[in-house]
Amino acid sequence: MRVIVLGAGPAGMSCAYELDKLGHAVTVFDKDKQVGGLAKTIQHGPFRLDLGPHRFYALDPVVNRIWQEILGPDLRVVPRLTRIYYNRRFFFYPLRPFNALMNLGVWASLVAVGSYLYSKVAPFPREDTFEEWVSNRFGRQLYRRFFQSYTEKVWGIPCGEIAAEWASQRIQGLSLWKAVINACGGGTGLKTLVDAFTYPRLGTGMAYERIRDRLTKTGQTVALNHEVVTLYHAGNRITGIDVRAPDGTVSRQEADAYVASIPLTLLVQRLDPPAPPAVIAASQALRFRNTILVYIVVDRPDLFPDNWLYIHAPDVAMGRVTNFRNWSPDLYGDSAQTVLCVEYWCFAEDAIWQAPEAEMVGLATRELAQTGLCRPEDIVDGFIVRLPRTYPVYQVGYREHLDVLIAYLRGFANLQEIGRYGTYKYNNQDHSILMGYLAARNLAGEGHDLWEVNTDTVYYESGDAPSPGTANA
Numbered sequence: 001m002r003v004i005v006l007g008a009g010p011a012g013m014s015c016a017y018e019l020d021k022l023g024h025a026v027t028v029f030d031k032d033k034q035v036g037g038l039a040k041t042i043q044h045g046p047f048r049l050d051l052g053p054h055r056f057y058a059l060d061p062v063v064n065r066i067w068q069e070i071l072g073p074d075l076r077v078v079p080r081l082t083r084i085y086y087n088r089r090f091f092f093y094p095l096r097p098f099n100a101l102m103n104l105g106v107w108a109s110l111v112a113v114g115s116y117l118y119s120k121v122a123p124f125p126r127e128d129t130f131e132e133w134v135s136n137r138f139g140r141q142l143y144r145r146f147f148q149s150y151t152e153k154v155w156g157i158p159c160g161e162i163a164a165e166w167a168s169q170r171i172q173g174l175s176l177w178k179a180v181i182n183a184c185g186g187g188t189g190l191k192t193l194v195d196a197f198t199y200p201r202l203g204t205g206m207a208y209e210r211i212r213d214r215l216t217k218t219g220q221t222v223a224l225n226h227e228v229v230t231l232y233h234a235g236n237r238i239t240g241i242d243v244r245a246p247d248g249t250v251s252r253q254e255a256d257a258y259v260a261s262i263p264l265t266l267l268v269q270r271l272d273p274p275a276p277p278a279v280i281a282a283s284q285a286l287r288f289r290n291t292i293l294v295y296i297v298v299d300r301p302d303l304f305p306d307n308w309l310y311i312h313a314p315d316v317a318m319g320r321v322t323n324f325r326n327w328s329p330d331l332y333g334d335s336a337q338t339v340l341c342v343e344y345w346c347f348a349e350d351a352i353w354q355a356p357e358a359e360m361v362g363l364a365t366r367e368l369a370q371t372g373l374c375r376p377e378d379i380v381d382g383f384i385v386r387l388p389r390t391y392p393v394y395q396v397g398y399r400e401h402l403d404v405l406i407a408y409l410r411g412f413a414n415l416q417e418i419g420r421y422g423t424y425k426y427n428n429q430d431h432s433i434l435m436g437y438l439a440a441r442n443l444a445g446e447g448h449d450l451w452e453v454n455t456d457t458v459y460y461e462s463g464d465a466p467s468p469g470t471a472n473a
C-alpha cells in the first residue's frame, strides 16, 4: 500500500516507522526543515536545545518499546527537580509538606487545610469547569495559589471558562491526600516518577532523527520543507494532495491511504471541494494557544538545580523556565554557559505574538532578574522561537465544535487523523506516538478508534505508573 503521512512530528514519524516495518511504501511531508515537530531539538552554536521541557514518560508498553528500539542506550534516566516559583519563594513540585508549610507559613497552611476540609463538606455541586474540578479536590486556597495563576497564563482565559475535561485528563488520580501521603514517604510509584524521567542523550529530537535515518535507509521518503496546501476528495475518499516545495512549485501526490497529523482545523479548511459551511464554522471556532520561547544564554554553569521551574507569580508574564544544563551533558558539550528557555503563551491576535525579538529578549532578561534566577550582566545572547498552535484550548463548549469535525472526518474511508494538532488533543509525545502506531496498525487490518486514545489516560504524575527506569531496562 502507498501511504502518505502529513507531518513529521512524533505522531507522523512513529506512524511511518510502523508502516515501514509492515512493508508499506511511505512518504512523509512536513513543512518544517527538520523532523520532530514540537518535540524537535534545534541547534544553536554548540548547544542542542528542545522547544521547552520535553521529558519522556509513557505508561503504554508499545511506546516504551518504540523508544527503546530506536534509542537503546541513548535513552538515559535523568534526575528530576522541578519547583514552583510563587510569592518570591520556591515550592517543590509535587508539593512536599514541610517545604510548603515553611514557604506558606503556619497561618496560611492552616487556612489551606481548612479550605480543603470545607471543599469536602460543601463542594461545588457541578464540575463543569477547571476551577470547580480543582477546588473540589484541593480546596479553594490551594487552587488559588497553585493552579489558578499558572493555568490562566497557559490558557489566557479564566479558569471558570476552561472545561473540566482538561483537568480530569491532566490531573486525574492526583488528590491532595495522595500527594501528601506520597510526599511523606508513603507512596510508591509517584515517588519514583517524581525523582527521575527518561530522556535521549542528544535531546528529544534525537528519537525522531533516528526514525528519519531508518526510513531513509529502507528507501522511504521524508520530504521536509514541503507544505501540504490542498487535500482533494471525491465520494468518501481522499484522492490526492498538493504539496508546495521550497522553490514554490506545487505538485500533486497520490496514495492509497493518508494519515494526517497537521492541524485538524487547517486540514478541514484546505479540502477541495470545500467542506460544508457548518464544518468550516466549527473549525474556525476551535482555538489554539501559541507559545513564544525566549532562549537566554548565560555565561555561568550553575544557575539553579531544577530541570524546569513553573512560574506561578502573577507579577511576571513568563510561565516556565527550562534549564538545559540539568538534562543531559551532551546538550552543551564543553561549554561552560547555560541556556535557559523562558516560555510566554499568547493568542495569535495578542500584540506580544508580533513583538520583535529584542523586545522579548529584553522582557525575559528583566523577568529573570526580577525573580533572581540570573543576573542581566551574565547574559551574553538571546533569541526567540515562535510556535503557533501549541495548545488546543479546551474552552467550555469546544467539544460540540470538535464533534462536528470528527463526525465529518469519520466519513473519509482512507484518511486517519492523529497527533496533538491532528486530533485537537492535549497530547504528550507518548500519546502522539501511540496514535501514529495504531493508525499504522489500522492499515494492517486492526480496528482502533484513534479519537479515543488519550481520553482515559492515567496522568503521568499519578501513583500507579511504573518506574521510568523500566524504559531503560
Ligand SMILES: Cc1cc2nc3c(=O)[nH]c(=O)nc-3n(C[C@H](O)[C@H](O)[C@H](O)COP(=O)(O)OP(=O)(O)OC[C@H]3O[C@@H](n4cnc5c(N)ncnc54)[C@H](O)[C@@H]3O)c2cc1C
Pocket: 006, 007, 008, 009, 010, 011, 012, 029, 030, 031, 032, 036, 037, 038, 039, 051, 052, 053, 054, 055, 056, 057, 226, 227, 228, 229, 261, 262, 263, 266, 291, 390, 418, 419, 420, 421, 422, 427, 428, 429, 430, 432
Ligand atoms: C513547551 C512544550 C513542552 C512539552 N513538554 C512535553 C513533555 O515534557 N513530554 C512530552 O512527552 N511532551 C511534551 N510536549 C508535547 C509534545 O511536544 C507533543 O505532544 C508532540 O510533539 C506532538 O506530536 P505530534 O506529532 O502530534 O504533533 P507535532 O509535534 O506538532 O507535529 C506536527 C507536524 O506537522 C507539521 N505540519 C503542520 N502543518 C503542516 C502542513 N500544512 N504541511 C506539512 N506539515 C505540516 C508541523 O511542522 C509538525 O512537524 C510539550 C510541548 C510543548 C509545546
